[in-house]
Amino acid sequence: MTDSSKKSVLVIGGGAVGAIAALNLEVGGLATVTVVLRSNFEVVNRDGYHIQSCDHGILENWKPSHVLPQVPAITDGTRYDYVVLATKNIPDILPIADVLKRILSAGNSHTTVVLIQNGLNIAKPLLESFSQTPVLSGVSLIGSAEIDPGVIVQDDKDRLLVGAFDNPNVPAAKLEEKAKDFVRIYGAGGKTECVYSPNVLHDRWRKLVYNACLNPICAVTGLDTGRIRLAPGAVEELVEPAMREIVEAARMAAGVELGVKVVKEMVECDPLEIYLRPSMLADVRKGNFLEFENLLGEPLREGTAKGVQMPTLRVLYSLCKAIQWRTKESKGLVSIPPKRNAV
Amino acid sequence: MTDSSKKSVLVIGGGAVGAIAALNLEVGGLATVTVVLRSNFEVVNRDGYHIQSCDHGILENWKPSHVLPQVPAITDGTRYDYVVLATKNIPDILPIADVLKRILSAGNSHTTVVLIQNGLNIAKPLLESFSQTPVLSGVSLIGSAEIDPGVIVQDDKDRLLVGAFDNPNVPAAKLEEKAKDFVRIYGAGGKTECVYSPNVLHDRWRKLVYNACLNPICAVTGLDTGRIRLAPGAVEELVEPAMREIVEAARMAAGVELGVKVVKEMVECDPLEIYLRPSMLADVRKGNFLEFENLLGEPLREGTAKGVQMPTLRVLYSLCKAIQWRTKESKGLVSIPPKRNAV
Numbered sequence: 001m002t003d004s005s006k007k008s009v010l011v012i013g014g015g016a017v018g019a020i021a022a023l024n025l026e027v028g029g030l031a032t033v034t035v036v037l038r039s040n041f042e043v044v045n046r047d048g049y050h051i052q053s054c055d056h057g058i059l060e061n062w063k064p065s066h067v068l069p070q071v072p073a074i075t076d077g078t079r080y081d082y083v084v085l086a087t088k089n090i091p092d093i094l095p096i097a098d099v100l101k102r103i104l105s106a107g108n109s110h111t112t113v114v115l116i117q118n119g120l121n122i123a124k125p126l127l128e129s130f131s132q133t134p135v136l137s138g139v140s141l142i143g144s145a146e147i148d149p150g151v152i153v154q155d156d157k158d159r160l161l162v163g164a165f166d167n168p169n170v171p172a173a174k175l176e177e178k179a180k181d182f183v184r185i186y187g188a189g190g191k192t193e194c195v196y197s198p199n200v201l202h203d204r205w206r207k208l209v210y211n212a213c214l215n216p217i218c219a220v221t222g223l224d225t226g227r228i229r230l231a232p233g234a235v236e237e238l239v240e241p242a243m244r245e246i247v248e249a250a251r252m253a254a255g256v257e258l259g260v261k262v263v264k265e266m267v268e269c270d271p272l273e274i275y276l277r278p279s280m281l282a283d284v285r286k287g288n289f290l291e292f293e294n295l296l297g298e299p300l301r302e303g304t305a306k307g308v309q310m311p312t313l314r315v316l317y318s319l320c321k322a323i324q325w326r327t328k329e330s331k332g333l334v335s336i337p338p339k340r341n342a343v
Numbered sequence: 344m345t346d347s348s349k350k351s352v353l354v355i356g357g358g359a360v361g362a363i364a365a366l367n368l369e370v371g372g373l374a375t376v377t378v379v380l381r382s383n384f385e386v387v388n389r390d391g392y393h394i395q396s397c398d399h400g401i402l403e404n405w406k407p408s409h410v411l412p413q414v415p416a417i418t419d420g421t422r423y424d425y426v427v428l429a430t431k432n433i434p435d436i437l438p439i440a441d442v443l444k445r446i447l448s449a450g451n452s453h454t455t456v457v458l459i460q461n462g463l464n465i466a467k468p469l470l471e472s473f474s475q476t477p478v479l480s481g482v483s484l485i486g487s488a489e490i491d492p493g494v495i496v497q498d499d500k501d502r503l504l505v506g507a508f509d510n511p512n513v514p515a516a517k518l519e520e521k522a523k524d525f526v527r528i529y530g531a532g533g534k535t536e537c538v539y540s541p542n543v544l545h546d547r548w549r550k551l552v553y554n555a556c557l558n559p560i561c562a563v564t565g566l567d568t569g570r571i572r573l574a575p576g577a578v579e580e581l582v583e584p585a586m587r588e589i590v591e592a593a594r595m596a597a598g599v600e601l602g603v604k605v606v607k608e609m610v611e612c613d614p615l616e617i618y619l620r621p622s623m624l625a626d627v628r629k630g631n632f633l634e635f636e637n638l639l640g641e642p643l644r645e646g647t648a649k650g651v652q653m654p655t656l657r658v659l660y661s662l663c664k665a666i667q668w669r670t671k672e673s674k675g676l677v678s679i680p681p682k683r684n685a686v
Binding site for chain 2: 067325
């Protein structure tokens with residue numbers, strides 16, 4: 001197999017999820033991967049990744065084919081078959097359409113975008129900016145963390161559900177073909193479980209049962225998911241009521257039936273061997289922005305628009321919004337008067 | 344006036360509230376004050392307090408008549424006219440009845456207990472343990488903080504509302520007399536506004552409009568009250584709905600009519616010149632226990648028992664409970680298995 005037979009893949013975001021995605025794609029031998037790094041560019045460019053993975057074992061100084069410190073400009077003429085977004089999706093801070101505008105023309109139909117990102121309605125802004133572009137949904141069930149820059153610990157196996165977001169301007173057959181092709185190259189190494197799953201909405205709502213609930217509850221209380229299960233009342237009074245609100249919103253807003261057992265399954269889904277710190281808790285501890293608009297805001301808006309009562313998630317959403325504003329202040333994005341009466 | 348004509352007062356808790364209470368009582372000249380200190384005993388015993396007060400000006404090395412490192416034992420034979428509790432009230436950690444059992448006999452009727460503490464139903468456990476003891480309610484509207492051990496900054500004037508909690512075993516006239524006597528000795532120095540206010544329930548529910556709402560919202564979001572007012576949506580989506588729940592609970596559970604304007608008044612009550620950090624926010628930052636059961640749990644339980652819908656406070660309460668459990672773990676009061684599957 002020559003290099004030219006390989007697919008050219010750009011992975012934007014080389015953290016806990018993106019690094020393992022790049023690894024899977026390279027290991028399969030069907031792709032040449034360029035990874036765009038930000039905070040860890042220097043260390044990965046110099047030394048590569050240190051990866052400790054339940055799927056891949058231990059890799060020292062592993063590097064993808066190329067690393068870049070920023071998204072290459074469209075004028076570079078580089079043409080990628082796939083652009084994978086494996087960053088957090090924080091539309092209130094940095095809309096992903098703005099990121100992709102660097103690399104994709106408005107009329108692009110060649111490059112397929114793959115969003116390995118959580119939450120609801122994340123493809124909407126892309127379909128507005130890139131109406132001819134196939135956009136795939138990647139729902140990742142991986143357990144992985146970047147514990148230091150370039151140091152990845154993957155302690156729960158990578159399972160990736162891939163399907164296409166609806167796009168009225170692209171034939172359904174082409175969307176399906178792109179999704180299946182990406183599944184093929186991602187899973188070619190045999191180390192991971194990547195499956196084609198056409199029911200994108202079902203996959204996303206199902207994952208929200210965890211992500212819209214446990215994630216912000218852990219972020220706000222400072223407890224990991226293991227401790228939430230140990231803290232008296234936290235599951236019964238917070239987690240389960242929130243999850244039931246998502247189940248009802250999925251039914252009313254999207255016709256997605258998640259079944260009665262999903263709440264118990266999601267409460268208990270983290271491996272018992274670890275005290276898992278979900279992403280929002282990790283972010284709040286690092287003073288990072290929270291990925292709460294797509295995880296929590298969108299399902300809340302969709303559910304309440306259909307008349308679903310979502311009192312638990314409403315409060316959690318407003319708390320996250322206030323915490324996000326605090327982070328904006330700490331990063332200098334909002335300023336406050338030195339004395340309030342000076343406003 | 345001889346010393347023997349003075350009232351003997353024991354103030355338990357010499358932090359932001361207790362130090363100013365002790366100062367007012369000493370300044371008035373009608374009381375001899377003993378203050379029980381814990382974390383700041385050493386520094387105050389050696390150097391006294393450094394107090395910067397909007398009521399009293401700057402005092403260097405100020406000491407009350409006596410300071411003690413712990414509550415004196417009942418066997419000491421010391422007899423106090425008043426025992427003032429100016430500690431936080433955290434019944435889930437240290438019930439105040441347990442504190443008072445050191446100094447008061449079960450049959451005590453001489454010593455009057457004054458609770459300068461927030462929240463609802465705080466006298467209930469005392470009436471069970473000390474059925475003959477007059478217990479007064481002190482609702483303090485002071486703005487004061489202990490910024491370092493023994494260093495008190497009082498930036499909003501001390502206003503204290505004093506009345507008696509109902510006690511079927513003590514004649515109402517005696518309760519009223521004790522309350523008015525305490526008002527007299529507390530306000531004698533003329534530097535503070537201490538008034539007799541017989542409507543204890545009204546005063547307490549009114550203060551809960553602030554304390555059950557702004558206090559936990561600030562603690563959970565990490566924002567002070569000034570920033571909560573600046574953060575988009577926080578007042579409309581969190582603070583005001585929570586406050587309206589308290590207003591309704593006061594009406595339904597206690598027949599207390601707080602009026603429609605109280606919400607706006609409480610949102611805007613902190614002086615505009617400062618970014619005020621309410622006590623629960625200060626506590627969460629210091630890793631201290633939160634005073635949430637009497638401030639939030641009791642009004643929530645009273646309101647919901649009467650059928651009041653309190654969705655905002657229900658979520659805030661459960662979040663505070665989880666945070667309290669986290670603090671218990673950090674202080675070694677609960678232990679968790681090193682691996683959860685080892686349970």
